[in-house]
Amino acid sequence: MDLQPVIKPTASDGAKYVGEFIGTYLLVLTVGCNVLTGSPVWAVTSIACTLMVCIYALAAVSGANFNPAVTFALGLLKEMKWNEVGIYICVQLLAGILAGLTYGVSLWKVFNLAPTPGFSWYQAGLAELFYTFMLVFVVLNTAVAKRNTPNQFFGLAIGFTVVAGGYGAGHISGGCFNPAVAFGIDVSSAGIGFGWCFAYTCAEILGSALAVALFNVCRATTDEYSEQKPTQAAKLASEFLGTFMLVLTVGLNVVGGSQAPVFSIAAALMCMIYALGDVSGAHFNPAVTIAIAVTKRPHVLPNKDIGPYIGCQLAGGVCAGLMYVFMEAGKSFPLKPGKDFGWVQAGIAEIVFTFLLCYVVLCVATTTNSLKHFFGLAIGSCVTAGGYAIGAVSGGSLNPAVSFGIALGHVVNGGGIVNATIYTIFELIGGVLAGVVFANTHPNEVKTSDVDN
Numbered sequence: 001m002d003l004q005p006v007i008k009p010t011a012s013d014g015a016k017y018v019g020e021f022i023g024t025y026l027l028v029l030t031v032g033c034n035v036l037t038g039s040p041v042w043a044v045t046s047i048a049c050t051l052m053v054c055i056y057a058l059a060a061v062s063g064a065n066f067n068p069a070v071t072f073a074l075g076l077l078k079e080m081k082w083n084e085v086g087i088y089i090c091v092q093l094l095a096g097i098l099a100g101l102t103y104g105v106s107l108w109k110v111f112n113l114a115p116t117p118g119f120s121w122y123q124a125g126l127a128e129l130f131y132t133f134m135l136v137f138v139v140l141n142t143a144v145a146k147r148n149t150p151n152q153f154f155g156l157a158i159g160f161t162v163v164a165g166g167y168g169a170g171h172i173s174g175g176c177f178n179p180a181v182a183f184g185i186d187v188s189s190a191g192i193g194f195g196w197c198f199a200y201t202c203a204e205i206l207g208s209a210l211a212v213a214l215f216n217v218c219r220a221t222t223d224e225y226s227e228q229k230p231t232q233a234a235k236l237a238s239e240f241l242g243t244f245m246l247v248l249t250v251g252l253n254v255v256g257g258s259q260a261p262v263f264s265i266a267a268a269l270m271c272m273i274y275a276l277g278d279v280s281g282a283h284f285n286p287a288v289t290i291a292i293a294v295t296k297r298p299h300v301l302p303n304k305d306i307g308p309y310i311g312c313q314l315a316g317g318v319c320a321g322l323m324y325v326f327m328e329a330g331k332s333f334p335l336k337p338g339k340d341f342g343w344v345q346a347g348i349a350e351i352v353f354t355f356l357l358c359y360v361v362l363c364v365a366t367t368t369n370s371l372k373h374f375f376g377l378a379i380g381s382c383v384t385a386g387g388y389a390i391g392a393v394s395g396g397s398l399n400p401a402v403s404f405g406i407a408l409g410h411v412v413n414g415g416g417i418v419n420a421t422i423y424t425i426f427e428l429i430g431g432v433l434a435g436v437v438f439a440n441t442h443p444n445e446v447k448t449s450d451v452d453n
Helices: 013-037 043-062 068-076 082-107 121-143 154-159 161-173 179-188 196-218 232-255 261-280 286-294 303-327 343-365 375-394 400-413 418-441 443-452
Strands: none
Touching (some): 013 179, 043 154, 043 161, 043 261, 068 121, 068 196, 082 179, 121 154, 121 161, 121 232, 121 261, 154 161, 154 261, 161 261, 196 232, 232 261, 286 400, 303 400, 418 443
16 A cells, blocks of 8 residues: 655655654643643644644654554554654654653643543543544545545644544543653653553554554455445445544533534544545435435445445444443433424424535535545534534534434433434435535536436
């Protein structure tokens, strides 16, 4: 598998190691300063932006790993030699520790690394595993996968996995997702306790290995066509994984009382779209699949894929719903209209903003002139738009997989699936409307499909 040039740098060894040191040092320093003095609302975004800008700045120098879990994954894929992997990891850990000491001395204050009170080691371990998996998986798919490179969105996609995981799972584990961060925090606070960095690193390395395994599944190709196409199993695995991470992020943000739940959920959707858009189309939503099916363009969505896609999306949503309830020690929440609103208002809200989401997908990702770099940002931003606009009205599900994931997760606390069924009807109406309107605003796309058939 060929690497994207920015991930296989041509700089000298010395320059590469300096680049890795600088990027990792700045990342861990930003973590510490934000935790100790930063805004509780914007701290995670600050960390994500530091990672993003350092990736864009230094990718051509060192490959911009800044994370032993990323470097380990590249070693497993044989994209880096193991002696180089070892040097990179040593540099990253050294940078993380020195950054931890820097903020400790500068602010004369430190904080300890440990699961948040009320959560056990296994819950923190799952939080670190899943979002390290997400980070590494997005790295591999946006910066390594040949079919998805070269591109200009890799830094945005990788950096904003921190937005997804930091707001979503930070209240459980602290949200490291990086052994260099874990060691930097733990060593700097050794005076008040030390040792959790080893457990965190184990979970993060397991997440990295899982990312490599599922990367190979999702990137499997077939020789059936002259151009290498994803296998059916790869496409269905992609739909399951993308939906799983989306719904997991929804549940953890809501139950955990996140400071920026909508932004985190939108980031999760955007990052997974960028990672898997070239594999399955990255629907992650039965309403999106129905919207595309309504336009009757088999070259975009073969008829044989419609049912399996929806099945995998619903399965991913339900599995994620059960997982976040487990991670939150049995806590869940119901799917229902907001406190001051009824079913009519909730129905209108779900229909309109599911329409927006599906219509944007159709326009930016399924046309002959689809966006090359901003499609994921455009689609993910629909969640930001709808989540803040109607979150208080309906909850802003906009996705039957989200609706059923929430509902079945809440079954353990006495919930049912009636509301999820009603929400799904609203959301599918929005999807159908998007397909009908698209056929009228983009008649050439549909006519071209008819001619091809």
